[in-house]
Amino acid sequence: MRFLILGAGPAGLTFANCLKRKGIHDFLLLEAEHDPGGLCRSIHVDGSALDIGGGHILDVRRPEVVRFLFGFMPREEWNYFVRDTTIHVSGKFISHPFEANLWQFDTSRQVEYLSSIARAGCVTGQPEPEKFTDWITWKLGDKIANDYMIPYNTKMFGHELPNLGTYWLNKLPDVSFEDTLRSCLDHQAYAKQPGHAEFYYPVEHGYGEMWRRMADALDGRILYGQHVDAIDFDSHTVRTAEGGEYHGSIIINTIPWREFRELHGMPETLKDSIPRLKHTSVQVKYIPHDMDTKAHWIYYPDLSLSYHRIFLRHNVLLGSKGVWTETNADRIEPPDGNFSYMNKYAYPLNTIGKPEIMSSLLGWCRGKDVHGLGRWGEHEHYNSDLTVELAMKLADTLA
Ligand SMILES: Cc1cc2nc3c(=O)[nH]c(=O)nc-3n(C[C@H](O)[C@H](O)[C@H](O)COP(=O)(O)OP(=O)(O)OC[C@H]3O[C@@H](n4cnc5c(N)ncnc54)[C@H](O)[C@@H]3O)c2cc1C
Incomplete structure (x- = not known):
């Protein structure tokens, strides 16, 4: 094959379809599962679709991407x-983003939050901490933290929290004392949603x-049930646990790097760095009851509950019922029949040292015409x- 694509999630599927649109048909995808879509797959549970990778919605903010996707599933098929x-905090449901909606608490709590923001390290000129949990307190004040x-x-x-770096937190919004005070006085949010402010979800x-x-x-052009577990960077050969052997002049890797038992031809230092790439596992569990809320999803910081988020299927997939919970594998409860x-x-986790590992790994692989792409290929x-x-851009660059 000219292009061998490992994984048929959004990254692999987009890359392959871009090749096809360019008139290139000399490609093959290898996929471990028996269905396409990776984390974005859905299956039928209790009469309607359930997103088994957790609640997934399509953000409107990349018009070119949305146009491309509507080419496969037209606009009229989306709501x-x-x-x-x-966010469920102290027995109350507060609108997201939390820091912009503190006015929804009673006055004494608003005062506690405001004075904690006024004391935050970033406001009082304290040096920026290196540990994730210290950084959160420094940035947002101890009460929001x-x-x-x-x-x-x-x-x-879960257990990886202490290993997280702070380099990725710049996307957290600034919490200004003045803005928060104004929103408490005016009883309205001072900030817009940072992401997913508007979105699409399939109608049916x-x-x-x-x-x-x-x-x-x-x-x-997708071979299912093929667990890729070895790659030879010199001969450009990929092997699967099922005994398959495939060759590609250009290899696009969208699967987790830890999946490779064998990385023939890769320097030992790079091989040794791969186990330091960390990830979490998440259980999705269906609950066959509706909740009395209009929310699309709810965050639960309460440590006495195992799950961290509930996605309200009945408010997103209209006409369906039920909700599902999302729980880190460290915290799951025994099976209950659901x-x-x-x-x-x-x-993929932003642990200390990850940017350096990925930069060396991806740089070396590119030199061998093996390209990391997507959530796992780039570990982002x-x-x-x-x-x-990113898959559209890579296809433009390579084909
Ligand atoms: C809980 C949760 C909620 C999310 N919510 C949203 C959302 O609302 N909106 C949004 O846009 N994004 C959301 N995402 C992110 C979204 O899931 C990813 O951006 C997207 O799936 C990335 O696509 P990918 O192809 O890079 O990776 P994946 O979807 O993970 O695809 C990788 C593919 O590789 C295959 N594979 C793995 N190992 C092997 C192997 N050894 N051999 C062969 N194949 C293999 C997998 O089976 C899979 O098909 C969410 C993610 C999670 C976990």
């Missing part, structure tokens, strides 16, 4: 939503339908819209 999400951000992140990242199917259609467009699915690879916390954009 449009303005985000309505909440202790009531929301630290317990929520403890639940999300789960998010997985999008990727199933993309796979259908590839006319059988449908559940464990995503072994859910979140990418959403699907960004993954699609």
Whole structure:
């Protein structure tokens, strides 16, 4: 093959479809599962689609990506939503973003939050800490940190929390004392949603339908049930646990680097760095009851609850019922008869040293015409819209 693509999630499927649109048909995808879509797959549970990789919505903010995706699943097959999400703190549901909606608490709590923001290290000129949890307190003040951000992140990242770096936190909004005070006085949020402010979700199917259609467009060029576990960088050969052997002049890797048992030809120092790439696993569990809220999803920092988020299927997939919970594998509870699915690879983690590992790994691999792409190939916390954009760009560069 001219292009051998490892993994048929959004990254692999987009790259392959871009090749096809350019008139290139000399490619093959190898996929471990028996269905396309990776973390964005959906299956049928209790009468409707359930996103087994957790609640997935399509952000509107990349028009070129949205146009590309609507080419497979037209606009009229999607519902449009303005985000309505909440955070459950101290027995109250506060609108997201939390720091912009503190006015929804009673006056005495607003005063506690405001004075804690006024004391925050970044406001009083303290040096920027290096540890994640210290940094959160420095940036947001101890009350937002202790009531929301630290317990929520403890639940999300489990035992890996102490290993996280701070280099990726610049995307957190600045919390200004003046803005927060103004929003408390005016009783309205001072800031917009930082992400997913407006989104699409399929009218009839789960998010997985999008990727199933993309796979259908590839006319059988995906081999399913093939667990890639070895690569030879000199001969450009990839082997699977099932005994398959495939050759590609250019290899696009979208699977986790830890999946390779053998990396023939790669310098030992790079091989040794791969186990230091960390991830979390997340269980999705269906609960067959509706909740009395209009929210699309709710965050739960409360440490006494195992899950960190509830996605309200009945408010997003209109006409369906039920909700699902999302829980870090460190915290799951014994089976209770409800449908559940464990995503072994859910979140790639921004641990200390990761940027240096990935920069060396990807740089060396590129020199061998092996290209890391997507959430796992680049080990970045990418959403699907960004993954699609990057796959489109890489296809433009390489083909
Ligand atoms: C809980 C959760 C919620 C999310 N919510 C959103 C959201 O609302 N909106 C959004 O846009 N994005 C969301 N994302 C992110 C989204 O899932 C990713 O951006 C997207 O799936 C990345 O696509 P990918 O192809 O890079 O990776 P993946 O989807 O993980 O695809 C990788 C593929 O490689 C295959 N594979 C793995 N190992 C092997 C192997 N050894 N051999 C062969 N194949 C293999 C996998 O089976 C999979 O098909 C969410 C992610 C999570 C975990």
